Amino acid sequence: MKSSPLTRAIRLATLAAVAAPASVFAGGFSLNEQSASAMGVANAGAVANPENATTVLFNPAGMSQLKGTNISFGAAVLDIKAEAKSASATNTLGGPVNGGTGGDIADPAFLPNFYLTHEINDSIDVGFGFHAPYGLAADYDDDFAGRYFADKTELTVISFSPAISVNNGKGLSMGLGLNIMYAEGKLTKFQDYSGIYGRWQQGYAQIESGLQGTGMTPADLGLAAPSAFEEGYADIEGNDIAVNFRVGFLYELSDRTQFGLTAQTGTEFELKGDAEISGLPQTADYNLGAFGTQTLPTGAQAAASEAVRVPLAIPESITVGARHQLNDTVTLLAGASYSRWSRFEELDIISREGGTGAVSSVTGNEVITHITEKWKNTWQFNVGSIWQVTPEWALKAGYAWDESPVDNYLTARIPSSDRHWLTLGGQWKSIDNGWTVDAAVGTLLFTDDPKVDEYSYLHAAPDQKDPNAGASNYKGEYELSAWSASLQVSKAF
Template sequence: MHKNTNALVKAIRLATLAALAAPASVMAGGFSLNEQSASAMGVANAGAAANPENATTVLFNPAGMSQLSGMNVSFGAAVLDIDAEAKEGTTSATNQLDLPVTGTTGGDIADPAVLPNFYYTHEISDTIDVGFGIHAPYGLAADYDNDFIGRYFADKTELTAIAFSPSIAVNNGKGLSMGATLNIMYAEGRLSKFQDIRGGVYQQGVQQYLTANNLNSLDELPAAARQQVQDQVSQQTAALADAYEANFGAPYADIEGDDIAMNFRVGFLYELSDRTQVGLTAQTGTEFNLEGDIELSGYPVPNPESPIGVSPTTLTEEVRVPLAIPESATFGVRHQLSDSFTLLAGATYARWSRFEELDIYSREGDSGEVSSAIGRTGDAPITHITEEWKNTWQFNVGGIWQATPEWALKAGYAWDESPVDNYVTARIPSEDRHWLTLGTQWKDVQSGWTVDAAVGTLIFADDAKVDDREYSHEDPTGEPVSAASYQGEYDLSAWSASVQVSKAF
């Protein structure tokens, strides 16, 4: 037992270190990740709430621990590789002066992601089981080339979340089990993009004209004169901004932050008969407040020694980024048709409508360097992105064929609805998808060792059509506040592979 305990401790350490180093993925049912268990992935997570094969039930339904005997350990990793790139000939962009932006499609924005996991359960008594898990429940990753045509809207988008999940389950000895999990989650995030200075320069030019001519507004001018002034200021702004970017490059905003948040999962598992059982789990919502800093490099400031009258400087400010995590509910059913065939099905509903915006708020108030430079005051965010996601469904079906006492073959299908609705941004170009998986399981009954392997492919229902605009936080679904825009259609495809080792002691 001492050797087993040492091995368990080492496995936990390795799983934790690997999880902290793992890159995140993009476009995975919002930013939740499905690739948490090879044994469940083989059937596309179908019926996972009602099929406690091993210690991974800590994640899918903690009540399932009541059907495991003794001590159980499961650990493994999944690889998720997504190809996401804007199609040639579909991209276009304008700056804040409504002039065309030139650039490339940005390349393949998603790198392969490695998602490790570790789960453990222990039978305390005939009626009580405990366990815990280490896994990556949420993640995002997108990185465009620097010459991306939509660089004023997105460059890097990253989210990595690691969950530590202690769990407990009780059963009444008559087929009903109940369980609860506390998810303690640590998240790191990063947002970056190039900054378009033309809107600010244009407003300064207009203000200088008003001051020089003792006017309060351009509306005091006749229509023809007003248009002439606007055209003249626009031409001066375009010339100055182009000269600045030619000499110093566009300003660049880079925001990083981290936070710890918690939510709860409760689960129920009921045996309708010796061949059929159903499971139900519900998870509470929560919110990360990712606290960190914004670094705005290349911000133009007056400099009489510069050939264009301005030169770059770097501004920093402490910020926070709220990030909503949705409530969800999952139903699952497992039915054993015969000694060799098992059918599985399930459905998950997630309240992604909690994710309404992606805003960056100052933690220093009006006196912060960035806030002072851009004139931000009060409770207004430094930047605002309208998201307005919708609630979603995921449906899964799958089957297991126990070909021999040692070998089982699995297959599954899931339809995964995208929460991205009317505001499809360059940061998260998403679409509904179909998930097809195949898996196999080898089990040595005498030793208790089990090995699962699974592969899957993601087929997206359509091209993701991005139409990115700039909106006001005061009217997030109203008219855009500038002429800046980015449009593009994205080719999306992906594959995944997972392996898992389980042991019953």
């Protein structure tokens, strides 16, 4: 195929299909709902409060305070309502994109978990857990006005987390954990061919004008009249395995007070899969006589597929917490977490075929397309309390302020903002056999209605809009709310 402005336009529109905004995996895509016992206090002081086997996740050093063999298992349900109050978009040529607000984009998510610890001797404990540390799911209606920027967004991460702890018998424990994580991701969007169609109309009109007075028409030259393309569709799916580490410390200051600290290393998934494009415009070389040979669309459309990879950064984090037993019935908890989301600066879709595949036309293993992210580092602060009403029953309450890492580059994939997390919980423990049941509910209150103003940006200059995207833009204002519920069963043997 000869290189021409129209050919390059087709190429750019094709690559835009895999330019899913990086917030697909998103606005802190960490999941708080890992344990009903900790959720009851909004995870406050979880690194300093090893109630049961879930300490494998929160602070492996806490296993040193559990006797014998312990199991905890349960599940959480998370339901986020995210719906645009207003939505408008323009295509590459600046024309309006017809469509609606996309409906409620988030379906309820089910998050199971299982944890086990075992005391080897007085100094060493081991354990493991299965849980879902990260995830995201969003799906717009097909007639969404911003469908050229986002349609479906899915991320599922499952982790197997073995751990070991040691203690010195004098109130100090240290733990080490490993997270072996499997991730699957999916991004889809509709494709905007308005620029290609516009160039075809313009070229056809110029040739038609040049033939006036000759008695000829473009059809005599074998050139088909422009016909509107159907919308194309892009589907990217990939998966990978990644590993990171967690180290934890727990110090017992007194019988009533102790402090905990955990630090987790960062890592990166390389989600490998395929970019599949449907409705791809086909071109042909037309011999137009005096007008020369030109490459123009034929009106036909086809599908294409190419092997790609998508790097996805997981941030480093550090968490501190404290537990203080105020009296025989009331325990106070507090904590704070800091996550280095700023390492997630961009989302790149990279050809695994050296740029020779059916979708890309770049040479070598280079970036096919780029989305600027520039997330910021975030804090989460938690406070909570436990009231031991009777030997069998306890009531819990907690509050957390959770900061969103999405800052200047808010997208349709994940319209996020800072939020308040309010939780209530209850615990029943059998005095006879030690079986314990925890239940918790929580609600998320978002501080702002996120406003999206989305463009495409250059890879070489991430703060500059991509001129090849023309006037393509999406604007929307969202209303967000969420609730969650969790149930957990624990037992010490």
